Amino acid sequence: MDIFFLILMAAGLFGLALLLAAGWSVWVAYRKASARNLSVTFLEARALTKFFELEDEFLDTCAAFKKIDPSISVRDIVRHHMADGDTVALLDHWKTVLESKAPITFKSFILYDLAGKEVNELISNLNREYELIIPEIEEHGLSVYYYCKFKIAGDSSGWINPDLDEIKKTIEEKITLALLTGNLSDFEALADFIKEKYLHKEFWNSLCHGRVQEQQIRITKG
Structure with a gap:
């Protein structure tokens, strides 16, 4: 002891x-x-x-x-x-x-x-802005014009070089899917639906750490 x-x-x-x-x-x-x-x-x-x-x-x-x-x-x-x-x-x-x-x-x-x-x-x-224009996406007899201006998040911009062609392809797929599931009777509501349910903040963050500055969707009959 x-x-x-x-x-x-x-x-x-x-x-x-x-x-x-x-x-x-x-x-x-x-x-x-x-x-x-x-x-x-x-x-x-x-x-x-x-x-x-x-x-x-x-x-x-x-x-x-x-x-x-x-x-x-x-x-x-x-x-x-x-x-x-x-x-x-x-x-x-x-x-x-x-x-x-x-x-x-x-x-x-x-x-x-x-x-x-x-x-x-x-x-x-850090200050660079990217612009995307998809002049025409056709589905269900509708034609969609898409425009977006975005930046890469500050803490990621030095590491990420976004592939705009791949981003365009992904967005086209998202919009096409939305046209198959959204309300086709109200174009303005459908555009808001696409932005809120498909091309939202979380989508852009997971895609390329993007921060949307401006995003436009115009839908017309094809």
Whole structure:
């Protein structure tokens, strides 16, 4: 019993020593960050303890990030740096993204940066609009004109290059199916039915992470 008790005491003391060492490391990181005008949470300070040597340049860059965008977490910047990312270059590129008002999250931008995506090309893709026109789809004695303007969701636009021909083919199939099941007596209601039941938000998201800007359907007798 005495030996078992001594083992428990030794394990407890060892665990306490580890906890104190970790707490001290977090406190040191917090104080050093504060000295560089970088306000961090406990979790952010703990992330900073991953560095063998916490350099002032890195802390200054983190502070600059926080100044232009307070929602950014230092933890994400640390992860980027630990993955061999260039933190200073990331800051410059993020400024460019913010100036462009491109719809992208910082977490997604980090992945783009680590993948070597060129920032201006990325912004161009983020803001790019695609147009689809299907002038005539015939079924059941009806003729359907279809038009759509869409963008790829910001967090996906750097990875997805939509195949417009395949998208057109899929939409033609959807509209043809809708004409077989919808009310053919009211063309306006039928057009709304197609958009709501077939070409809705979930459809576009699963198709290509698309975000519809404008979608028109005109139905006439063939």
